[in-house]
Amino acid sequence: MEELGLLMQGFAVVMEPQNLLLMLVGIALGVLIGVLPGLGGANGIAILLPLTFAMPPVSAIIMLSCIYWGALFGGAITSILFNIPGEPWSVATTFDGYPMAQQGKAAEALTAAFTSSFVGAFIAIVMITFIAPVIAGFALRFGPPEFFAVMFLSFASFIGMSKGPALKTLSAMMLGFLLAAVGMDTVTGQLRMTFGSTEMIRGFDFLVAVIGLFGISEILCSIEDGLRFKGERAKIDARVVLKVWASLPKHWWLALRSSLIGCWMGITPAGATPASFMSYGVARRMSKHGASFGKGRIEGVIAPETAAHAAGTSALLPMLTLGVPGSPTAAVLLGGLIMWGLQPGPMLFVEQKDFVWGLIASMYLGNVVGLIVVLVAVPWFAAILRVPFSIIAAIILVVCAIGAFTVSNAEFDITLMLIFGVVGYVLKKLDYPLAPLVLALVLGDRTEEAFRQSLLISQGSLRVFFSNWLVSSIMAMGFALLLWPVVSWVVERINAHRSGTGAVVPREA
Amino acid sequence: MSAGRGLRMSMVEAGTALAFALAGTAAIGDSLRIGTGWGADGPQSGTFPFWIGVILVAASAGTLLQAVRARAESGLFASWGQLRLVASVLVPTALYVAAIPFTGIYLASAALVAWFMHRLGGFGWARSMAAGLGVAVTCFLVFEVWFLVQLPKGPLESLLGY
Numbered sequence: 001m002e003e004l005g006l007l008m009q010g011f012a013v014v015m016e017p018q019n020l021l022l023m024l025v026g027i028a029l030g031v032l033i034g035v036l037p038g039l040g041g042a043n044g045i046a047i048l049l050p051l052t053f054a055m056p057p058v059s060a061i062i063m064l065s066c067i068y069w070g071a072l073f074g075g076a077i078t079s080i081l082f083n084i085p086g087e088p089w090s091v092a093t094t095f096d097g098y099p100m101a102q103q104g105k106a107a108e109a110l111t112a113a114f115t116s117s118f119v120g121a122f123i124a125i126v127m128i129t130f131i132a133p134v135i136a137g138f139a140l141r142f143g144p145p146e147f148f149a150v151m152f153l154s155f156a157s158f159i160g161m162s163k164g165p166a167l168k169t170l171s172a173m174m175l176g177f178l179l180a181a182v183g184m185d186t187v188t189g190q191l192r193m194t195f196g197s198t199e200m201i202r203g204f205d206f207l208v209a210v211i212g213l214f215g216i217s218e219i220l221c222s223i224e225d226g227l228r229f230k231g232e233r234a235k236i237d238a239r240v241v242l243k244v245w246a247s248l249p250k251h252w253w254l255a256l257r258s259s260l261i262g263c264w265m266g267i268t269p270a271g272a273t274p275a276s277f278m279s280y281g282v283a284r285r286m287s288k289h290g291a292s293f294g295k296g297r298i299e300g301v302i303a304p305e306t307a308a309h310a311a312g313t314s315a316l317l318p319m320l321t322l323g324v325p326g327s328p329t330a331a332v333l334l335g336g337l338i339m340w341g342l343q344p345g346p347m348l349f350v351e352q353k354d355f356v357w358g359l360i361a362s363m364y365l366g367n368v369v370g371l372i373v374v375l376v377a378v379p380w381f382a383a384i385l386r387v388p389f390s391i392i393a394a395i396i397l398v399v400c401a402i403g404a405f406t407v408s409n410a411e412f413d414i415t416l417m418l419i420f421g422v423v424g425y426v427l428k429k430l431d432y433p434l435a436p437l438v439l440a441l442v443l444g445d446r447t448e449e450a451f452r453q454s455l456l457i458s459q460g461s462l463r464v465f466f467s468n469w470l471v472s473s474i475m476a477m478g479f480a481l482l483l484w485p486v487v488s489w490v491v492e493r494i495n496a497h498r499s500g501t502g503a504v505v506p507r508e509a
Numbered sequence: 510m511s512a513g514r515g516l517r518m519s520m521v522e523a524g525t526a527l528a529f530a531l532a533g534t535a536a537i538g539d540s541l542r543i544g545t546g547w548g549a550d551g552p553q554s555g556t557f558p559f560w561i562g563v564i565l566v567a568a569s570a571g572t573l574l575q576a577v578r579a580r581a582e583s584g585l586f587a588s589w590g591q592l593r594l595v596a597s598v599l600v601p602t603a604l605y606v607a608a609i610p611f612t613g614i615y616l617a618s619a620a621l622v623a624w625f626m627h628r629l630g631g632f633g634w635a636r637s638m639a640a641g642l643g644v645a646v647t648c649f650l651v652f653e654v655w656f657l658v659q660l661p662k663g664p665l666e667s668l669l670g671y
Contacts, residue, residue: 051656167571171529174565178536181558190554193539216602223598224591390630394622395644397602402614402648406658411610418606422599429586430518430525448557456551 010357030070047403096300160481180444216421262310279307515588533565613663
């Protein structure tokens with residue numbers, strides 16, 4: 001029970017007045033970011049990151065991670081009231097949340113969404129509290145080949161688990177790796193792929209890419225559908241909250257199952273978005289009232305919200321213990337760690353106890369505070385979307401430009417941000433996933449470094465990646481995931497062949 | 510499937526795959542220049558990007574092949590009307606970004622907000638300009654005064670003594 005003692009120390013750090021204040025600011029900003037289209041957890045944090053350089057790292061991570069929790073909560077508000085998912089992971093919440101709001105049950109839907117978000121996050125945090133130190137302790141024995149294997153595994157799982165076309169996932173990922181390699185090679189000092197341009201020597205900063213890919217492109221995508229938001233109104237009073245809370249315990253199994261799906265999908269870098277869809281799908285299939293899903297069932301709100309929040313939270317587990325983030329937002333936080341001068345990876349748990357446990361303690365407290373803030377302040381946050389889109393869009397563009405500039409005080413970065421925005425718009429519409437691109441951009445240098453160090457150890461032989469049972473088994477899992485799309489394609493072909501003219505074989509009983 | 514006219518999905522799909530392949534080819538070319546083999550201090554700088562480039566070219570060739578094969582049943586990427594809306598945001602934003610080095614970020618931001626409100630939101634010029642000014646002044650107070658972050662400034666700010 002050493003963890004509990006450390007956790008208590010963490011709480012002592014969080015309880016300092018300055019950190020408590022930053023937590024509140026972070027939550028409020030996060031909900032705002034979650035509500036606004038074009039600003040999400042990943043790019044919201046990317047924009048604010050440069051402003052935290054002067055803070056102590058633990059205060060900075062508390063504020064930024066609270067923005068993340070706030071954004072997770074905020075996504076539900078727009079999904080339910082406006083049928084606009086403020087965040088990709090709340091798309092599944094619109095299926096039943098918006099019909100509920102149309103039937104005048106917006107307050108119930110919102111309360112259920114917030115509460116189940118909280119439950120999902122709480123289960124994930126408890127898991128992190130007890131599992132993270134074990135994994136970190138285990139990972140202390142890792143050398144370069146093992147680290148390369150872990151990164152290989154997480155990139156392979158993108159290809160194996162993503163719903164989109166595997167080739168497009170692969171292309172997006174490789175583009176991320178290439179962009180990461182541009183500029184000075186840190187090992188030899190050689191300039192790579194700068195093609196004679198002095199601006200390229202600095203390389204591509206992933207924060208600029210994130211602001212463009214997730215911010216600007218989102219504005220371009222939402223403008224396509226016109227300029228108006230139409231929404232339902234909602235005010236939550238204590239009676240509704242208590243009534244919904246009284247009805248929630250009977251859904252405990254749904255919540256637990258959704259949390260487990262979320263935790264699993266969050267640790268493997270599949271992320272919150274597929275977790276919410278998967279959890280919604282499983283809930284509909286397992287329910288006796290499956291047919292009435294999509295018409296305003298409360299279970300249809302609980303399942304995706306629990307899973308999304310559990311996944312979003314547990315994405316921090318691999319980020320903290322291995323230095324491999326489980327979601328784009330976790331990747332941005334990881335970039336923050338490096339900028340504050342901390343070395344991500346298992347040594348954090350040994351050398352930076354205050355930082356790690358302060359962060360974990362702030363997750364507990366931040367989610368409680370977040371739940372209270374959103375329950376109380378829903379009408380105000382919803383009012384923001386009644387401001388005309390022409391104003392919001394312009395302000396978001398200005399904020400993104402300022403954010404891109406402040407990353408390294410370079411005007412060229414604003415141009416880059418715009419280019420990334422257009423690229424993101426096209427890729428999004430063509431179903432290229434952006435998360436692997438961003439993760440590859442963040443982890444590219446460290447993946448390459450691990451690869452080269454491993455080869456140095458072995459004098460250039462690739463057998464180093466199968467030199468002991470640990471690294472071999474991680475690599476084998478990676479290859480299994482990598483080959484998964486091929487296997488399932490072949491199986492489908494065989495099935496289609498057997499059933500004659502390639503008719504679709506019903507897979508669900 | 511295609512309601513109205515516009516940019517076809519298969520065209521954009523093929524163009525994007527080609528662009529990916531081009532990026533991969535550029536990476537391969539540059540890596541070959543700096544060496545992809547085994548140097549005095551381990552793998553040479555080009556080794557990693559070289560193989561990444563090879564995978565990228567292969568993957569985008571596959572995507573291109575699929576796009577060409579499915580071109581008959583592909584729908585619209587976006588209708589012309591939608592693209593006009595996107596351009597109504599993208600063109601002013603591009604001008605905004607281009608203007609920042611000359612006017613500084615505050616003046617350009619005020620103009621962007623005012624333009625968006627007037628053209629896209631249908632507000633009167635007086636209210637739009639006032640809102641633009643308000644946004645610029647707020648940003649100035651937050652960044653220059655409160656957070657002490659230096660943002661790009663132009664002739665107007667230096668006239669005012671900053």
